[in-house]
Amino acid sequence: MELLRLGLDGQLTVDPADMEVASLDFGMLGKIEPLAVLHPSSAQDVARVVKAAYGSAHGFTVSARGHGHSINGQAQTGKGVVVQMSGSRAVPPRVVVGERYVDVWGGELWIDVLKSTLEHGLAPKSWTDYLYLSVGGTLSNAGISGQAFNHGPQINNVHELDVVTGKGELLTCSEEKNSELFYAVLGGLGQFGIITRARIALEPAPQxxxxxxxxxxxxxxxxxxxxxxxxxxxxxxxxxxxxxxxxxxxxxxxxxxxxxxxxxxxxxxxxxxxxxxxxxxxxxxxxxxxxxxxxxxxxxxxxxxxxxxxxxxxxxxxxxxxxxxxxxxxxxxxxxxxxxxxxxxxxxxxxxxxxxxxxxxxxxxxxxxxxxxxxxxxxxxxxxxxxxxxxxxxxxxxxxxxxxxxxxxxxxxxxxxxxxxxxxxxxxxxxxxxxxxxYLPHYTSQEEWMEHFGDGWDRFYQRKMEFDPRKILATGQQIFRPNYLTSSTMAS
Ligand SMILES: Cc1cc2nc3c(=O)[nH]c(=O)nc-3n(C[C@H](O)[C@H](O)[C@H](O)COP(=O)(O)OP(=O)(O)OC[C@H]3O[C@@H](n4cnc5c(N)ncnc54)[C@H](O)[C@@H]3O)c2cc1C
Structure with a gap:
């Protein structure tokens, strides 16, 4: 009911077909059904839903889902809304030829990014082996393939992002602007915000x-x-x-x-x-x-x-x-x-x-x-x-x-x-x-996650407190439990 009052432009649905898709992923190792699925039609839709979750008296979670090509339910949530980013192209890709970059919706698939940039004789520099993955999904991990030795992973080839934080704020971030958020989100396993736009570096496309x-x-x-x-x-x-x-x-x-x-x-x-x-x-x-x-x-x-x-x-x-x-x-x-x-x-x-x-x-x-x-x-x-x-x-x-x-x-x-x-x-x-x-880590206890991050855990945790203090985003990663489910946080 809280969600229905938000006046979303996109579609909020509990249609069984949508729910089935959002409950599964490529790994097919587990199934978790959300409370509802949102097909957003803009970044503002995403912000409204996250803001509602952040301010909700009862509490619910929000998980972005790209193309659902995770293995272990990383984009699933049973206690909230799955935001289906791929398939609902809120904004078409915009190639800026002179400055060699493309602005894309966070749910855009890399295959479509490639096709739109090739029309201008340009292409991103760093890839994954498989292109039916979303921009937001691979940037939440790293995005690697045989070009990474040279160009670095995909997260090293991004100029700027629009991100909806766990507080429901829509912020633009880059190396110069809101840089802590920018670097937190890159490789951040969806923990700090939902990427709604990415500005990706391009090079002349080889033929x-x-x-x-x-x-x-x-x-x-x-x-x-x-x-x-x-x-x-x-x-x-x-x-x-x-x-x-x-x-x-x-x-x-x-x-x-x-x-x-x-x-x-x-x-x-x-x-x-x-x-x-x-x-x-x-x-x-x-x-x-x-x-x-x-x-x-x-x-x-x-x-x-x-x-x-x-x-x-x-x-x-x-x-x-x-x-x-x-x-x-x-x-x-x-x-x-x-x-x-x-x-x-x-x-x-x-x-x-x-x-x-x-x-x-x-x-x-x-x-x-x-x-x-x-x-x-x-x-x-x-x-x-x-x-x-x-x-x-x-x-x-x-x-x-x-x-x-x-x-x-x-x-x-x-x-x-x-x-x-x-x-x-x-x-x-x-x-x-x-x-x-x-890589594409899967752990189920906080101790294992702390071990995984090693010296980087404190920074990761601080960033979480800053950008998603109620711990409502991407709970399928099983790093943090939402505050409303636990009085003492798992991380404490
Ligand atoms: C066949 C296949 C081949 C692959 N090849 C490669 C490869 O060559 N190199 C490589 O690096 N990886 C590869 N992967 C792994 C892939 O990069 C990750 O699983 C990636 O997360 C998949 O993207 P997705 O859009 O399906 O993400 P999802 O599975 O939908 O989401 C993954 C995580 O990212 C979060 N997320 C999704 N969208 C957003 C967003 N817009 N903003 C913030 N968080 C978001 C989700 O909440 C979830 O936690 C491959 C996977 C498959 C199945």
Missing amino acids: RVRWIRVLYSNFMAFTGDQEYLISLHDRPASQKFDYVEGFVIVDEGLINNWRSSFFSPRNPVKISSLGSNGSILYCLEITKNYDESTADTVDQRLNFIPASVFITDLPYLDFLDRVHKAELKLRTKGLWEVPHPWLNLFVPKSRIGDFDKGVFKGILGNKTSGPILVYPMNKNKWDRRSSAVTPEEDVFYLVALLRSALDDREEIHSLEYLKKQNREILRFCNDAGIRVKQ
């Missing part, structure tokens, strides 16, 4: 991409080459690659895994033909913008298996949108809407060899249920003022175990088995003293 994959049987040779390639970040464009990633191939089927539309069926790659003797292989994945020379000088210093280089050429949009093609295929087979117990870790460079021995060659036992990405990033490309958490080393790796549970198959593909393996991996890291940090 085509040369996409190169190279196989290794030796992990240290693979990571050595990756580290060499990312160390070139400050060189002129002609002397470095534009994208550096990599993945682990732990069983033969996976050379053509769902992330990979790369290896042509007309030219199937037989792992056995590469002389790996059934052991694990590693695949370096790099790209070079097509029309420039392909940096032969860099090529010469790599240590891959001779005759294991695969090259393809494609338009820039097709390269960036590569995972969506795989998604469409999986959907037709009913393999997309299944539980995804994903685990994403940042592993310090000094321990990545131990991680390989203990996890890829150990716990995973030469079998997996989805792609495993491994690629390094430079910490100096991450702004320490943001809320994002990374390991304390100059170079750290993303290890992404992107596995799907398929209960009708062998036990090793079941949800329980994969969840147990995730716990084993975390325990192994803990026991071996490998100081990993979870």
Whole structure:
């Protein structure tokens, strides 16, 4: 009733179809139904709802939902309103060509940002592998892909934000203006405000991409080459690659895994033909913008298996949108809407060899249920003022175990088995003293969150007290409990 009196321009609904969507996410690991769903038609709508929650005598929560591609219910709330940011485009993208930026609604999907900027020959610099994610959703985490070694994560490529704080104020923030809010929100897991507009830096869009994959049987040779390639970040464009990633191939089927539309069926790659003797292989994945020379000088210093280089050429949009093609295929087979117990870790460079021995060659036992990405990033490309958490080393790796549970198959593909393996991996890291940090973190106790943030916890907590003192935003992250549910806060 409180909400109905607000005079919202958008639609507040309890329609079962809307409620069903808002109760679920990509992970499909849990379902929580909200009290109502708001399709806002402006930032003011978002502000009105948050202000009402902030001032409410009874108390209710507000969770922004982008495209719902979280794993563990991070955008869900059972005690309040889900603001469905994606799909309700309040404001169309506005590209400012001269100053090379685009202003976008917080719920805009990256695929639509890309399409609108390409019309002007421009494109954002830093990406995620998959583009059907919202701007607000990835900026609440970091937004990483193979460009991060060079441009930093997406949160480092934002000039300005409009944010509705947990008090219901709509504020513009940037490095110069309301900077504490700006850096709090970037990588802030939705804890400090709802991003309604982001001003994203652009560069001239490359036209085509040369996409190169190279196989290794030796992990240290693979990571050595990756580290060499990312160390070139400050060189002129002609002397470095534009994208550096990599993945682990732990069983033969996976050379053509769902992330990979790369290896042509007309030219199937037989792992056995590469002389790996059934052991694990590693695949370096790099790209070079097509029309420039392909940096032969860099090529010469790599240590891959001779005759294991695969090259393809494609338009820039097709390269960036590569995972969506795989998604469409999986959907037709009913393999997309299944539980995804994903685990994403940042592993310090000094321990990545131990991680390989203990996890890829150990716990995973030469079998997996989805792609495993491994690629390094430079910490100096991450702004320490943001809320994002990374390991304390100059170079750290993303290890992404992107596995799907398929209960009708062998036990090793079941949800329980994969969840147990995730716990084993975390325990192994803990026991071996490998100081990993979870990316897209999931914890359920305050102690674990404090451990996650380490020295950064005090700042995170202070920012929470300043921008969302009643702790009503993004409660699905399970960092804080709303004040109205507890007299003593979890954080005290
Ligand atoms: C297939 C797939 C591929 C992926 N690939 C990558 C990748 O390559 N790189 C990478 O970095 N990540 C990747 N991710 C993870 C993804 O970036 C995060 O899960 C992200 O949160 C998803 O965005 P979303 O719009 O679906 O967010 P949601 O799941 O809807 O929301 C995530 C969190 O952000 C909050 N939030 C959402 N919108 C806003 C807003 N406007 N303002 C403030 N808070 C908000 C929510 O409350 C919630 O806490 C991938 C995920 C999937 C499923």
